[in-house]
Structures are given as structure tokens and as C-alpha cells.
Amino acid sequence: MRLNFSDDMKEILEEFLIEADEILSGLDQDLIELEENPEDKDLLNKIFRGMHTLKGGAGFLGLTSVVEIAHKIEDIFNKLRNDELKLTSEMMDIIFEGVDKLKESIQMIKESEEIPDEEDIKGLLEKLESILSGGEILEAEVVNNGNLNEEESDLQFLEGVDEDIKNLIRQYPGKDLGEILEELILLPPDERPSIEVIEKLEKIISEGKDVKDLIKQKKEEPEQQPEVEGSKPVVKEDKPRANKKNELIKRKKTEKKEEVIRVDVERVEVLMNLVGELVLDRNRIVKLASGLETSCESTETIEELLDSITGMSRTVSDLQDAVMKLRMQPVKKVFSKFPRIVRDLAKKLNKKVNLVLEGEDTEIDRSILDKLEDPLIHLVRNAIDHGIESPEERIKAGKPEIGTVKLSAYQEGDRIIIAIEDDGKGIDVEKVKKKAVEKGLITPEQAENISDKEAFELLFMPGFSTAEQVSDVSGRGVGMDVVASTIHSLRGTIEVESELGEGTKFIMKLPLTVAIIRTLMVGANSRIFAIPLYSVVEIVRYEPDKVKNIGQFKSFMLRDEVYLLFSLNELFDMTDKKEKQFIVIVRVGEKNIAISVEELFGEEEIVIKPLGKLLENVQGIAGATITGDGKVVLIVDTNSLINDKKSQLVGVL
DSSP states (O other): OBOOOOHHHHHHHHHHHHHHHHHHHTHHHHHHHHHHOTTOHHHHHHHHHHHHHHHHHHHHHTOHHHHHHHHHHHHHHHHHHTTSSOOOHHHHHHHHHHHHHHHHHHHHHHHHSBOOOHHHHHHHHHHHHHHHTSTTHHHHHHHHHSSOOHHHHHHTTOTTOOHHHHHHHHHSTTOOHHHHHHHHHHSOGGGSOOHHHHHHHHHHHHTTOOHHHHHHHHHHSOOOOOEEETTEEEOOOOHHHHHHHHHHHHHHHTSOOOOOOOOOHHHHHHHHHHHHHHHHHHHHHHHHHHHHHHHSOOOHHHHHHHHHHHHHHHHHHHHHHHHHHHHEEETHHHHTTHHHHHHHHHHHTTOOEEEEEEOTTOEEEHHHHHHHHHHHHHHHHHIIIIISOOHHHHHHTTSOSSEEEEEEEEEETTEEEEEEEEOSSOOOHHHHHHHHHHTTSSOHHHHHHOOHHHHHHGGGSTTOOOOSSOOSSSOSSOSHHHHHHHHHHTTOEEEEEEETTTEEEEEEEEESOSSEEEEEEEEETTEEEEEEGGGEEEEEEOOGGGEEEETTEEEEEETTEEEEEEEHHHHTTOOOOSOOOEEEEEEETTEEEEEEESEEEEEEEEEOBOOOTTTTTOTTEEEEEEOTTSOEEEEEOHHHHTGGGHHHHTTTO
16 A cells, blocks of 8 residues: 655654664564563563554554554554463464564565555454454453453542543553553544643652552452541552652662663764875874874974874774764664574474574674674574474484574674574584585585585585575575675684584674774785784784695695795786895684785774775775875775685695
């Protein structure tokens, strides 16, 4: 169904879509937690409020299909929190179907300003209605249509509850005072109670009181006859307990809430670019000042200038850090999607899987986080499909029948480590080698010589798969190479640890940000190149007597370790013009490789600039930057630089 909005309403629609995304993004994880702890009232109330907010916003905008679905789910959770329904796995399947349809509807609105027709959601609404019409609901409806329920009966005798408030509670059975206030605010002005009644309600809420707390307090009091003073009944209260309860509620109410504002991502990107230019200007000024200091006699003016430049440099660094934090987002944004993925896939494969999430608050650059979702999904699906055994197999192997998949994230220096670990059957190294030989990826001789870690790297080669049968879950020979390519494009690395029968662990190491990085400036063929510092392991002097030939390759001996040796000129197909002076040991996948260079210029913090569409796929180049003296410098991507040599390198060392 096509939607038509005025310009004013479109602004409201945009606000609604942002709020809807926030509500729905964390809903899958909340529902999974609820399925494990169906008695968790806080979770039930949280989900109920989310659906209520979604329904109210959609109703204001006339999004009928969204309203109908959200309303049904809201009713289900209202009954669940009032213990009128008991949550089951089958019921949760239908709720998930409803949540998926809500997500689909929101996406349709974003893309084409359309929502599903009533016919499209008819079957879903019938399923949701079947939940509402089952169990003890009929009995509850009879009670509500006739006599007062237990809660209403208690209200008649609670001292201090205003009659207007009692009437509101009767009109909105099962809702707490905060929810009633929300309902009243959503009503048209002419249908709302008087302002005095709303003020009474707000006053009670501000005091931290709730009707259910008062009822519970009354029920817990020992039975006693009311004492009479004049004509008014007075019920004795347990003052210390009441005060303690109210004090606890007030403390929660007065906790400081985090204040946030929504900023368009494009504005943050513009700000980031401006700060990047400022960093480049800072670098140039610092370099000019350094030259001025060495070439001129020291004067008071020059000293003041240098002090000012030092202060400005410090301020620019602080500004850079502050802007970088604007781009940072917790990995929870992606992690929150996995409880649902694991639940659905485990049911499909008849496996029992427990998902453990750690380090959800770890922050990483938004541009990296957005690209991580697909690789993580593929690795988690692989862990469940190929790694975790069936319950019967696990019991035979002496393991718990419920398998565990752990998704974790933590910061290590200027890198973010994300790991996917399972306690399944592990990777059979011999099977990997055999498959690689069959597919012509390596020779039988190479297969005999490679280590386990090198064998694991074969998993990331295009077309490799150890699956005996192709399924719609995994095993089509595509995916793992794409995972590695994506991680490498983010200037990260991926490693594999596995033990047969014990489990497998994939470890991804990623930069905190892709915008500004520290690099090592080196020279080759009268040109300057920047090597990202996070990939640099060590720098040593070039010593010709330690260079040996191994077949068609060269090697470099360092402290009894043998490293494959390439010159930077060789990797970029340039001719050697000067003698090599230094060797930079860099980390490439599971290996450390030596790269010889002619000159070494030291470290420098740089701003990465893209090369544009014409040059974006140049092998071995991650981008460019402008140095302090105004030169354009290419940034080396060591992973892709030797990518075409990987099959030749297997088993060399």
C-alpha cells in the first residue's frame, strides 16, 4: 500500500523510523533471553513498552499494518506479564514471525514509502490471534466483563489512592501508572482527562509509587482490624519498610540518564574529513617549524612560535580523538543479531546450541562495524553447521549435548580483537590437505611439508570447501575467501586455531579506525611508501650475508629464524635503483615476511585518502596520503600485495 505524506509529516516519519529501528534492533536478543527466562518481568515489560511505543507512533502516521501487528504482539505481552499466558517455543516462533514482518515493513517504508497490504499480513494476524485466544484468556475476559478483578477489589480499600486514579486504573487494567500516562498523552486533547487528573497521576509517579507495589504491600501486611478515628478507617502501616521501599524507588528514579542527540552520519563524515585535513596541516606546520628551529638562530619570537605550535598540535590531537569517538559504536549493534540467528539455525539443524556473547560494549569505527556483519554471520553459521555436532554425537564423544558458540570482542592496544569460538569437532588438518590437493590448490609435496597453521590458511582460498554435501547453510565453496578478503580490505588479519575433537576458534584483528593511522615511512625506487605500523613486527639492517636462495625465492636469516624475503621494488614490479639498507618484518596472515627497502624515514600519523573509482582496485595499495612536506604517498596493503603469490608460498618454509 502506497503512503503519501506532506513535507511536515515526512520529518515526523523520519523520527519514527529512527525510533522504530532502535526498538526492533535489540528485540531479537531480548526475545531470546525471555525464551530462556520466561518469568523475567523486567524483560516482559521492556518488550511490551517497545511494542506500545511502536504502535503509538505508527498509529499517528496511519501505518495500519504496522499498528495491527504491533497491537497484537503488545496484547500478547500484556497477557504474559499478567500471567494470563505461558510462553512456549511455538508461541515464540510466531512472535518472531511478527517481528520480522515489522522489520520488513519499516524497510519498505524507507525504500519505497510503502507498507504491506492487509492481505499480506492476514495470515500472520490470525496466528497472533490464535495465541491470544488460547489458554486462560477466555476466563480472564469473563472476569473483566463482569465483576471487579482482584487488583481492582484491593484498590477500593487502599488509603491515599485518589478516586480519579482508581478510575483510570479500571479503564486500563493490567497497566502500570507510567503506561497509563503514556496512553493518556497519545489521546486526542478532547478525549483526555482534565489537566488536574493528569497532574495527580504525574505526582504519584514522581514519588516512585506504583499501584502493584501498594497492593503487594497490603497483601504482605498481617491481618488486623482497622482502628477508627472519627468516621475514617485508618490502616496501620509498616513505616520502616514502606520508607525503605520508596527510598529504593526514588534512588532508581534519580539516576542520571544519558542525554543523546541524533546526528546524521554524513555530518560526522564531513567533520571527520575536515579534522583529517587539519591533521595534515598540523603535520606540515610541525615539519616547517622543525626546519626553522635548525636553520635559524634561536630568538624569543621563534621560541614563542614553537611553543604555540606545540600547543596547537596537542589541541588538534585532542580534537582528532574526540571526533574519532563520534564514529565509534559498540559491537553490540552487530552482536545483538546473533541470538536469533543461532536459535533459528540450531532448530533447523536439530542441534542444541548455547550462544555466549562477551565484550558487547567494545567500540569500533562504524565503517568497520558495518562491513563486519556478513563475515561474522558466515563464521557463526559455519560453526553451527560444520563445528557443533548433533546431541547424539556429542553424548557419544563425552561432551554435553548442548554445544557452545562464543562470540567475543575486546581491545588490545590500537586493535580490536573479535573471536568466534565453538566446542565442536574441530578441523581435520589431513582432510583439509587432501581436499586442497584434489582441487589443485597445492601439490602433494607441498601438502606433506606444510604446518597445521598453513593448512588452516587454505580454508580462505577461493573455491575451497571440506563439506561432503552442499547445503543451503554452507559448503558451496564460497564465503571463507570472501570473509578473508573483507577482513583484509579493512586492514585486518584473520587467524585459525583448531584442535580435532575439541573445537575451533577464528580470531580477527582489526584497526580501531580506518580514517587516521600511524605508519612507517620507507623509500624504494626514489619514492616514499607508507606501511601501516600495526603490521610491522620489527625493523633491522639489511645484511647481504644473511640472504639465501630457496628455489625461486629468497630468504633472510634472523636469530635462527628464516623469513621469506621480497624487495618492495619486486612486489611493485619496479627496478632496483639503490642498494637495500633496511629490512621490515611484517605480519601477513599467519606468517612473518621480510620486505627490503632502500630508505627509512620514521613514523608518521597520516590521514587515509581513497584513490577514487579508477584506481580503487590497484593490488597492494590501500589508499594515499599527503605528508608534511606536501608529497603524495601511497599506503601499502601488505596482505593484497603478496596475495597472488600465496599458492606459490605454501610449504616453502
